[in-house]
Amino acid sequence: MRDVAINGERQWARLMDLARLGAIPGDGVNRACLTALDREARRLVIGWATAIGATVTIDAAANLWLRREGSDPTAAPVLTGSHMDSQPAGGRFDGIYGVIAGLEAITALHDAGIVTRRPIEVVGWTNEEGSRFAPGCMGSMAWSGFAPLSTWDEVRDPEGIRFADALAEHLAVEADLPCRTLGSNKPHAYVEAHIEQGPLLEAAGDDIGIVTGIQGSRWFRVTLTGASAHAGTAPVKLRRDAVQDMVRAVAALNVLMDDPDDVLRFTVGRIVVEPNSSNSVAGRVTFSIDCRHPRRDVLLARGDAVAATIRAAVNDCDVAVEEVFHAMPVTFDPLVVEAVAASCAGYRSMRLASGAFHDAQFAAGVAPSGMIFVPSRDGISHNPAEYSSPAQLAAGTRVLARTLLALAS
Amino acid sequence: MRDVAINGERQWARLMDLARLGAIPGDGVNRACLTALDREARRLVIGWATAIGATVTIDAAANLWLRREGSDPTAAPVLTGSHMDSQPAGGRFDGIYGVIAGLEAITALHDAGIVTRRPIEVVGWTNEEGSRFAPGCMGSMAWSGFAPLSTWDEVRDPEGIRFADALAEHLAVEADLPCRTLGSNKPHAYVEAHIEQGPLLEAAGDDIGIVTGIQGSRWFRVTLTGASAHAGTAPVKLRRDAVQDMVRAVAALNVLMDDPDDVLRFTVGRIVVEPNSSNSVAGRVTFSIDCRHPRRDVLLARGDAVAATIRAAVNDCDVAVEEVFHAMPVTFDPLVVEAVAASCAGYRSMRLASGAFHDAQFAAGVAPSGMIFVPSRDGISHNPAEYSSPAQLAAGTRVLARTLLALAS
Numbered sequence: 092m093r094d095v096a097i098n099g100e101r102q103w104a105r106l107m108d109l110a111r112l113g114a115i116p117g118d119g120v121n122r123a124c125l126t127a128l129d130r131e132a133r134r135l136v137i138g139w140a141t142a143i144g145a146t147v148t149i150d151a152a153a154n155l156w157l158r159r160e161g162s163d164p165t166a167a168p169v170l171t172g173s174h175m176d177s178q179p180a181g182g183r184f185d186g187i188y189g190v191i192a193g194l195e196a197i198t199a200l201h202d203a204g205i206v207t208r209r210p211i212e213v214v215g216w217t218n219e220e221g222s223r224f225a226p227g228c229m230g231s232m233a234w235s236g237f238a239p240l241s242t243w244d245e246v247r248d249p250e251g252i253r254f255a256d257a258l259a260e261h262l263a264v265e266a267d268l269p270c271r272t273l274g275s276n277k278p279h280a281y282v283e284a285h286i287e288q289g290p291l292l293e294a295a296g297d298d299i300g301i302v303t304g305i306q307g308s309r310w311f312r313v314t315l316t317g318a319s320a321h322a323g324t325a326p327v328k329l330r331r332d333a334v335q336d337m338v339r340a341v342a343a344l345n346v347l348m349d350d351p352d353d354v355l356r357f358t359v360g361r362i363v364v365e366p367n368s369s370n371s372v373a374g375r376v377t378f379s380i381d382c383r384h385p386r387r388d389v390l391l392a393r394g395d396a397v398a399a400t401i402r403a404a405v406n407d408c409d410v411a412v413e414e415v416f417h418a419m420p421v422t423f424d425p426l427v428v429e430a431v432a433a434s435c436a437g438y439r440s441m442r443l444a445s446g447a448f449h450d451a452q453f454a455a456g457v458a459p460s461g462m463i464f465v466p467s468r469d470g471i472s473h474n475p476a477e478y479s480s481p482a483q484l485a486a487g488t489r490v491l492a493r494t495l496l497a498l499a500s
Numbered sequence: 501m502r503d504v505a506i507n508g509e510r511q512w513a514r515l516m517d518l519a520r521l522g523a524i525p526g527d528g529v530n531r532a533c534l535t536a537l538d539r540e541a542r543r544l545v546i547g548w549a550t551a552i553g554a555t556v557t558i559d560a561a562a563n564l565w566l567r568r569e570g571s572d573p574t575a576a577p578v579l580t581g582s583h584m585d586s587q588p589a590g591g592r593f594d595g596i597y598g599v600i601a602g603l604e605a606i607t608a609l610h611d612a613g614i615v616t617r618r619p620i621e622v623v624g625w626t627n628e629e630g631s632r633f634a635p636g637c638m639g640s641m642a643w644s645g646f647a648p649l650s651t652w653d654e655v656r657d658p659e660g661i662r663f664a665d666a667l668a669e670h671l672a673v674e675a676d677l678p679c680r681t682l683g684s685n686k687p688h689a690y691v692e693a694h695i696e697q698g699p700l701l702e703a704a705g706d707d708i709g710i711v712t713g714i715q716g717s718r719w720f721r722v723t724l725t726g727a728s729a730h731a732g733t734a735p736v737k738l739r740r741d742a743v744q745d746m747v748r749a750v751a752a753l754n755v756l757m758d759d760p761d762d763v764l765r766f767t768v769g770r771i772v773v774e775p776n777s778s779n780s781v782a783g784r785v786t787f788s789i790d791c792r793h794p795r796r797d798v799l800l801a802r803g804d805a806v807a808a809t810i811r812a813a814v815n816d817c818d819v820a821v822e823e824v825f826h827a828m829p830v831t832f833d834p835l836v837v838e839a840v841a842a843s844c845a846g847y848r849s850m851r852l853a854s855g856a857f858h859d860a861q862f863a864a865g866v867a868p869s870g871m872i873f874v875p876s877r878d879g880i881s882h883n884p885a886e887y888s889s890p891a892q893l894a895a896g897t898r899v900l901a902r903t904l905l906a907l908a909s
């Protein structure tokens with residue numbers, strides 16, 4: 092196999108250009124999906140893609156597609172890419188690296204004059220993070236047929252904007268881009284480059300993670316409804332205090348989710364109190380539960396016990412528990428996993444499962460899929476301190492380019 | 501003593517006019533201090549006051565003063581009034597009733613052609629609730645000399661607006677009103693009408709509460725700083741999860757604040773999580789503590805133990821505890837308490853202490869002070885369901901008018 096001369100400096104410069112869009116203190120990025128900042132970032136990427144002759148389309152979920160034609164335009168394409176949105180206090184690499192790595196791979200093929208048989212398409216999935224509109228992975232879920240796009244029409248962001256309205260606004264602003272039918276480009280294979288977001292590669296001193304699968308996730312939204320009252324006059328024993336019941340519920344969930352092996356990931360990351368005034372007893376609290384495990388049976392058993400655990404724990408409030416997202420564990424197809432493994436020549440690599448979920452989890456339902464991880468310093472992500480070095484990112488992109496070349500031949 | 505023919509229908513109509521400014525579902529009101537809505541409400545009140553010849557001034561804290569002249573303009577005035585701001589999910593009577601009752605009392609004196617020896621001034625204190633800018637009672641604290649106005653310059657509202665800037669904007673918009681020196685009008689006495697915000701009058705079937713004092717309050721702001729991380733990859737045992745430490749802290753505070761007699765009022769009413777994303781471990785949580793008790797020794801002992809209790813309870817986060825407000829218990833002066841008691845002819849009354857704090861707590865440091873309570877249905881306030889009937893409100897205003905007439909003679 093010919094090697095592909097990817098340009099690590101160009102890739103780093105492009106990542107830094109994108110990191111300025113939504114920059115926050117401490118080298119972080121806050122770039123929510125379907126915002127003006129998201130559109131600025133997309134335009135940068137589109138400019139780089141059209142400069143090498145790639146064709147640009149979007150679909151009804153606002154997924155962005157950059158296609159480099161193959162010698163057989165009728166062949167099923169090989170897909171690569173990731174997402175361009177970030178966490179509210181996120182870093183410079185989570186998601187966007189996979190898009191820029193895919194772009195760098197096809198740019199390197201272009202620069203080298205290599206034409207693959209299959210077309211290669213680089214995708215920027217809409218709303219992977221799920222932090223503006225929950226749940227995440229809406230773009231890849233809709234594309235893969237996991238759920239119809241209309242499923243999330245009424246989901247609202249923290250400002251009360253409906254997902255359907257934000258999407259319609261985005262599509263209207265990007266009306267100059269040709270639209271393709273959602274899900275029409277069934278691929279030959281999908282491979283996504285991403286930062287590890289965990290400590291394993293760094294701890295082992297490895298360059299590349301050959302990802303064998305993704306642990307499963309279940310997300311819940313819990314609403315506790317009590318009664319707001321005056322903090323100075325309402326006797327404590329007569330209150331229906333939603334904050335106090337939230338504390339009881341989380342303490343009980345900690346017991347349910349306890350895992351001596353520390354494999355299960357249980358997180359309460361979002362709490363909204365109403366009226367959220369220091370001298371008013373809370374009348375309502377909404378909080379999130381994020382539960383993940385590599386084993387389907389564990390995920391089903393613990394998740395199915397969430398509602399009963401909360402109802403048994405609270406004293407005074409009405410309880411509503413809604414499951415807002417679930418993705419069962421995925422094992423990646425050997426076609427892609429072995430193509431990645433065969434592309435690691437010259438690098439130290441390990442096989443590992445992903446702790447984070449990714450769009451690849453949904454692509455895996457449509458076509459053989461896999462992922463390539465690069466090390467994350469201190470295992471940190473979803474944080475401005477997230478960091479992978481230019482050399483680490485270049486290594487991942489070199490492996491991605493080799494993998495794409497193999498899969499597209 | 502001559503009686504005063506107050507007009508309960510006019511008073512109710514004015515309260516309902518004001519309730520439209522910031523109306524929220526369920527008959528509630530959300531009218532934060534120093535907003536355009538606050539200014540609309542003030543203009544309504546100013547219009548009613550000038551119609552009976554009262555003079556209007558404001559001071560540097562934006563406290564609004566409506567003065568009805570006495571036969572001896574050099575005599576120290578009798579003050580009455582309350583505040584015009586509401587809780588974010590507040591009702592139609594908390595605060596604004598005391599302003600409109602004061603206005604109704606001087607309007608009734610005007611209608612009857614009664615001239616008192618002392619001037620009577622009706623005040624609308626700025627920011628009693630403390631829910632836009634914490635703490636509450638800034639207007640009365642600054643006026644009474646309890647703290648300099650500049651104390652709160654850097655306090656920010658949830659949108660990040662500084663108190664000093666909001667105040668300057670307000671004063672600029674109201675520049676047509678004559679300004680008086682803050683605290684220059686040392687009064688003969690202060691009496692404030694207010695809804696009870698508790699269940700005692702209703703339970704006893706009484707019309708009027710003769711308020712003998714106010715329990716003390718201590719407010720704290722607690723900040724727990726951990727580290728944000730990815731909910732799918734960060735092992736639970738390695739996290740510095742600020743939500744989990746908040747749950748530990750509140751559970752420990754519940755033990756510290758436990759009171760079998762149910763007299764102590766302990767409330768965690770405000771919680772802010774950062775980044776507040778369902779799939780990110782919380783890097784920071786800020787929460788409020790509101791602790792109240794009628795006894796100074798209890799308030800000092802429990803409040804002084806807050807910081808150590810939290811530090812002992814948390815596992816992983818840095819802890820900062822700041823006391824943002826304190827007001828020791830107050831016993832009202834017999835001059836005013838007995839004037840109120842003597843004005844209750846024809847009504848069923850009881851003596852009681854206030855569970856809520858009020859501007860009267862700070863006025864009491866400057867002049868003999870007292871309060872008049874009317875019943876609150878089901879004891880509810882700081883809630884849209886807050887309710888006192890037109891007849892109950894008229895009874896309170898009748899007692900207020902008699903009290904003012906006695907104190908101003």
